[in-house]
Amino acid sequence: xxxxxxxxxxxxxxxxxxxxxxxxxxxxxxxxxxxxxxxxxxxxxxxxxxxxxxxxxxxxxxxxxxxxxxxxxxxxxxxxxxxxxxxxxxxxxxxxxxxxxxxxxxxxxxxxxxxxxxxxxxxxxxxxxxxxxxxxxxxxxxxxxxxxxxxxxxxxxxxxxxxxxxxxxxxxxxxxxxxxxxxxxxxxxxxxxxxxxxxxxxxxxxxxxxxxxxxxxxxxxxxxxxxxxxxxxxxxxxxxxxxxxxxxxxxxxxxxxxxxxxxxxxxxxxxxxxxxxxxxxxxxxxxxxxxxxxxxxxxxxxxxxxxxxxxxxxxxxxxxxxxxxxxxxxxxxxxxxxxxxxxxxxxxxxxxxxxxxxxxxxxxxxxxxxxxxxxxxxxxxxxxxxxxxxxxxxxxxxxxxxxxxxxxxxxxxxxxxxxxxxxxxxxxxxxxxxxxxxxxxxxxxxxxxxxxxxxxxxxxxxxxxxxxxxxxxxxxxxxxxxxxxxx
Numbered sequence: 001x002x003x004x005x006x007x008x009x010x011x012x013x014x015x016x017x018x019x020x021x022x023x024x025x026x027x028x029x030x031x032x033x034x035x036x037x038x039x040x041x042x043x044x045x046x047x048x049x050x051x052x053x054x055x056x057x058x059x060x061x062x063x064x065x066x067x068x069x070x071x072x073x074x075x076x077x078x079x080x081x082x083x084x085x086x087x088x089x090x091x092x093x094x095x096x097x098x099x100x101x102x103x104x105x106x107x108x109x110x111x112x113x114x115x116x117x118x119x120x121x122x123x124x125x126x127x128x129x130x131x132x133x134x135x136x137x138x139x140x141x142x143x144x145x146x147x148x149x150x151x152x153x154x155x156x157x158x159x160x161x162x163x164x165x166x167x168x169x170x171x172x173x174x175x176x177x178x179x180x181x182x183x184x185x186x187x188x189x190x191x192x193x194x195x196x197x198x199x200x201x202x203x204x205x206x207x208x209x210x211x212x213x214x215x216x217x218x219x220x221x222x223x224x225x226x227x228x229x230x231x232x233x234x235x236x237x238x239x240x241x242x243x244x245x246x247x248x249x250x251x252x253x254x255x256x257x258x259x260x261x262x263x264x265x266x267x268x269x270x271x272x273x274x275x276x277x278x279x280x281x282x283x284x285x286x287x288x289x290x291x292x293x294x295x296x297x298x299x300x301x302x303x304x305x306x307x308x309x310x311x312x313x314x315x316x317x318x319x320x321x322x323x324x325x326x327x328x329x330x331x332x333x334x335x336x337x338x339x340x341x342x343x344x345x346x347x348x349x350x351x352x353x354x355x356x357x358x359x360x361x362x363x364x365x366x367x368x369x370x371x372x373x374x375x376x377x378x379x380x381x382x383x384x385x386x387x388x389x390x391x392x393x394x395x396x397x398x399x400x401x402x403x404x405x406x407x408x409x410x411x412x413x414x415x416x417x418x419x420x421x422x423x424x425x426x427x428x429x430x431x432x433x434x435x436x437x438x439x440x441x442x443x444x445x446x447x448x449x450x451x452x453x454x455x456x457x458x459x460x461x462x463x464x465x466x467x468x469x470x471x472x473x474x475x476x477x478x479x480x481x482x483x484x485x486x487x
Contacts (some may be wrong), residue, residue, distance in 0.1 A: 042065065042066055042067035043066060043067065043164040043165060043404075044067045044069065044162060044163050044164045044165070045061070045066045045067065045068050045069070045163070045164065045165045045166075045167070045400065046068075046069045046070075046071060046124060046161060046163040046165075046166050046167070047068065047069070047070045047071070047167045047169060048070075048071050048072070048114050048124075048166070048167065048168050048169060048170050048332070049070075049071075049072050049168070049169035049170040049171055049372070049374075050070060050072035050074060050075070050076065050077050050100050051077065051078065051169060051171045051372060051373075051389065052077075052080075052171075052372060052386045052389035052390050052393065053167075053169030053171070053371040053372030053373075053374075053389040053390075053392060053393045053396075054070065054072065054167065054169035054170075054372070054393070055077035055098065055100070055393075055462075056389075056390055056393030056394060056397070057167055057169065057371070057393045057396050057397050057400075058070055058100070058103060058107055059103075059397070059462065060393070060394060060396075060397025060398065060401070061397050061400060061401065062401045062404060063103070063106035063107060064106075065401070065404040065405075066400065066404065067108075068106070068107045068108065069107070069108045069109070069110070069161060069163075070100060070107055070108070070109045070110070071109075071110050071112050071113075071114050071124065071126055071161065072100065072109070072110075072111065072112075073111065073112065073113050073129040074111065074129075074191070075099065075100045075101060075109060075111050076097040076098060076099050076100060076192075077097065077098040077099075077100065077462075078096060078097060078190070078191055078192055079095075079096045079097065079098065079457075079460075079461060079462075079466075080096075080190065080233075080386055081236075081386070081457050081460075082095060082096040082457060082470070083096055083189055083190075083191075083192065083194070083195045084189065084195075084233070084236040084237040084239075084240045084423075085240055086192065086195040086196075086199070087189065087194075087195040087198040087199050087202075087237060087240065087241075088199065088202065088240045088241055088243070088244040088482065089199060089244065089248075089477070089482035089483055089484070090240060090243070090244075090473070090474070090477055090482060091470065091473045091474070091477075092469070092473055093192050093195060093196055094469070095461075095466050095469045095470050095473060096192055096195070097192050098462050098463055098466065102463070110126065110128075110161075111128070111129045111130050112126040112127060112128050112129050112159075113126060113127045113128075113129050113332075114126050114170070114332055115127055115158065115332070115335070116332075116335055117166070117168075117332075117336060119338050119358070119365065119368065121162075122162055122163050122164070122166075122367070123160050123161070123162050123163075124160065124161045124162075124163065124166075125158055125159075125160055126158060126159055126160070126161060127156070127157065127158050128157055128159075132157055163367075164367065165367050165368075165369075165400070166367065166368045166369065167369045167370075167371065167396060168332075168333075168348065168356070168368065168369065168370040168371070168374055168375065169370070169371050169372045169374065169389070169393070170330045170332050170333065170372075170374050171330060171372055171373045171374060171389075172327035172328060172329060172330055172333075172373035172374065172384065173190075173327065173328045173329070173330060173331075174188040174190055174323065174324070174325070174326075174327070174328065175325050175326040175327050175328040176323065176325070176328070177325065179300055179301070179302060179303065180302040180303065181302050181303035181304055182303050182323055184303075184305075185303045185304065185305050185306075185321060186228070186303055186321040186322065186323040187201065187320065187321065187322050187323065188322075188323055188324070189233055189237060189322055189324055198237075198320070198322060200486060201319075201320050202225070202241070202244070202320060203484060203486040204486065205222050205223055205225075205319040205320060206223070206249065206253050206256055207486065208222055208319075209222045209223055209256050209259070209319075210253065210256060216259065219256065219259050220259050220261070221306070221317035221318070221319065222319040223256060223259050223260040223261065223319055224260075224261050224263065224316075224317060224318045224319055225241060225260070225261065225262050225263070225318065225319060225320045225322075226262075226263050226264075226265065226308055226316065226318040226320070226321045226322070227262070227263070227264045227265070227321075227322045227324065228265045228266070228300055228308075228321065228322070228323050228324065228325055229265075229266060229322075229323065229324035229325040229326070230264060230265075230266030230268060230270070230271030230272065230273070230294070230296065231271075231272070231273070231274070231324060231325075231326070232272065232274075232420070232421075232422045233324040234264060234266075234271075234322070234324040235264070235271055235272055235283065235422055235423075235424070236422055236423045237322055237324070238262055238264050238287070238292055238425075239423050239424050239425035240423070240425070241262055242262060242290055242291075242292060242425045242426075243425050243426065244482060245257055245260050245262070246290075247481065247482075248481045248482045248484060249484075251481070252484055261291070261293065262291070262292045262293065263292075263293045263295060263316070263318075264287070264292060264293065264294050264295065265295045265298045265300060265308075265310065266294075266295070266296050266297075266298070267296075267297065267298065267299055268296060268297070269296055269297055270284070270296060271283060271284060271287075271294060271296065272422060272430070274383065274420060275420060275422070275430065275432045276432050276434045276443050278443065279430040279432055279443055279445060282430060282445045283422070283424055283430060286424050286425070286428065287424070290425060290426070295310070295312075295313070297312075298310050298311070298312050298313065299311040299312065303321065306318060306319070308321060327345075327373055327384050329345070329346040329347065329374075330373075330374055332374075333346065333347070333348060333374050334346065336348065337359075338358060338359055338360070339356045339357065339358060339359065339365075339370075340356075340357045340358070340359055340362075340378075342376050345376065345384075347373070347374060347375055347376040348370040348374055348375045348376070349375075349376060349377075349378050350364070350369070350370050350375050350376070350377055350378065351364045351377070351378060352377060352378075352380070352412035352413055353399070353412055353413065354369045354370065354371055354375070354377070354392060354395065354396060354399075354413055355368065355369055356368045356369065356370050356375070357378065369396060371389060371392040371393055371396055372388075372389035372392065372393070373389065375392075377413065382415055387417075387418060388415055391413075391415055391416065392413060395413045416436075416437065416438070417435055417436045417437060418436070419431060419432055419433035419435075419436055420432045420435075421449070421452065421453045421456060422453075423450070423453055427447060427450050428445075428446055428447065428449070428450055429445075429446075429449040429450040429452070429453040430443070430444070430445045430449050431443065431444040431445070431448075431449040431452050431453065454474075457470075458470055458471060
């Protein structure tokens with residue numbers, strides 16, 4: 001019998017082995033059975049984005065059951081609540097990022113933009129987000145990791161990735177309301193690169209103002225730091241910048257610190273508009289006492305180099321402008337025409353299970369999901385916050401893992417509001433739980449809220465590395481001060 005025939009026959013019966021002993025034939029029967037089953041092919045799951053939604057999906061997925069690919073223009077996750085601290089040197093930049101590559105090789109990652117989605121063919125068209133050597137006629141696909149990526153047919157450096165299931169978590173861009181000059185002359189605060197650019201510019205303003213050939217009027221203009229947007233991001237950056245100016249800058253640039261100013265502009269009647277009214281008033285009074293000027297119900301008309309034109313005040317010179325006024329739809333989301341969208345935000349509409357709703361059928365697409373700032377559950381308006389994106393991502397990973405175990409996961413997504421936090425400077429913060437569905441509806445302001453703020457962000461960091469680095473840098477800067485080196 002051939003080897004293959006022997007293996008085939010042994011699946012249902014034990015092997016019978018004869019052995020001749022002394023004076024007698026002894027027969028031993030082996031009870032060992034062999035079985036064979038074809039390896040189950042892993043379904044291809046593609047995650048677009050590595051933010052609060054995409055990164056948490058990757059973290060929570062069973063990587064032995066899914067063939068996972070992540071496509072993102074960056075190979076890291078931004079822990080956005082710590083970016084304001086990084087922008088002034090309270091924390092170092094790497095404490096606010098987590099690498100997507102920590103999950104390699106279980107997760108295949110491409111630093112690329114997704115330009116379009118073919119829902120019929122289940123194919124993504126992507127463009128590398130890293131510079132490539134010049135090449136005239138496009139390139140043949142040569143994936144190093146054994147993926148199914150293929151070259152696009154348009155002759156460019158674009159490539160295509162097939163999927164079985166797709167999670168759209170591309171986030172959103174900073175909203176400029178088409179104000180002229182914002183993109184050219186303002187800084188945003190959504191990425192660790194933005195924090196690095198802001199930190200460099202703040203130190204540059206003081207080095208420029210320190211030159212002996214400048215007048216005091218020119219120095220005042222350089223040391224005027226403007227922030228547009230009175231939400232948590234703008235308020236926390238103003239607070240962190242105030243701490244920097246009144247500690248390390250005052251120590252090392254005592255004469256220039258007296259000339260520095262912080263101004264906060266917003267079109268709304270109050271800052272921290274999503275917080276309790278009492279906490280809004282507390283924050284306003286706190287900023288006013290500290291010399292941070294608050295200009296609510298003011299409208300920015302245009303921005304030029306070193307100049308901010310406000311409808312109610314005219315021309316305002318600045319050395320640094322930080323723009324934080326909400327969210328605009330991602331270009332990929334704008335390019336999608338097959339999915340229903342919210343008429344106001346242009347976010348993708350999903351059902352309560354986070355499947356996108358197709359225009360042609362009006363029904364959810366069972367293979368495509370959308371989470372985070374790029375999506376909105378139909379008739380369930382939720383704030384575009386990291387908290388919502390994180391909870392959607394955890395729901396998504398549990399759902400996908402259940403699918404691979406052939407288990408039902410019919411429970412709809414439900415958001416559990418954990419409250420809102422904002423830092424106000426000088427070890428003072430506000431904590432709002434007045435809008436939560438369960439638990440005590442409380443609010444805190446002052447040092448206790450600051451302890452809650454720090455403990456919440458410390459415990460929410462994902463890696464053990466950053467759980468060590470974040471408190472370590474807090475302690476180092478408390479003892480030695482911030483590093484004012486500019487390089």
